[in-house]
Amino acid sequence: MDLFGTTRSRVTSQHALITPDTWVWQDLPGWRGAKGVVHISPHMGARFVQANVAIDAGGFTGGAAEGVERVVWVRTGKLALKLPGGAAHTLVAEDFAYLPSDRPHELKAIEASNIVLFEKRYVKAAFEFPEAIVGKTADAPGVAFMGDEQARLQTLLPTDERFDMAVNVFTYQPGANLPQVEIHVMEHGLVMLDGMGVYRLGDSWYPVEEGDVIWMASYCPQWFVAMGKAPARYLYYKDVNREPL
């Protein structure tokens, strides 16, 4: 157990590690019967929001703020999703939905549920507007990352230019690692879904485990190695397909 007054959490101008012991739950605008923790937001220098939302049975949201798109990824529970036009879906653990901006939806918990929420102001481009997408994580093919069968990447959303965000799942066998220290213009928000490892962020190396949240600003040097006896898996966001200017 941690000594009082200490935590593994760390917040810097280029990255943050936010461990569950430091989470503070609050009411969220636009939600009823739910409490959330906003882990990543423009208040720390990010250009998107990542939150964890715990929804009581019957709790709901009627959509994001104007101009804001969402991805919902279900950790636990069961929810009913209604899309514009009337399509209805039931979401259970590891299901996800991409909800485009300015098209109201209703998401209501059938059972007490816990979700990861990513929100971003949609940047329009000279392409068709993206439609809502609902899927199951297990159905997304896992591709060997840069040829490494031990590090598999699942891309949950289509990668064409209608979309300005990506949400992916990365699964590493114990001992597998990101093949290079990455430095890139895209930023990331990440939550560890399973397992453990060491994340390099900037010039610091952090032990991380299931439940930990990480923010990486544009150009934050990043690297990961999985440790332990079981695979490590994380869900992460990145901004894609738009001019950096």
Ligand code: UGY
């Ligand atoms: O998509 C990515 O940039 C990914 N390889 N980064 C990461 O896992 N930190």
Ligand code: MN
């Ligand atoms: Mn990266």
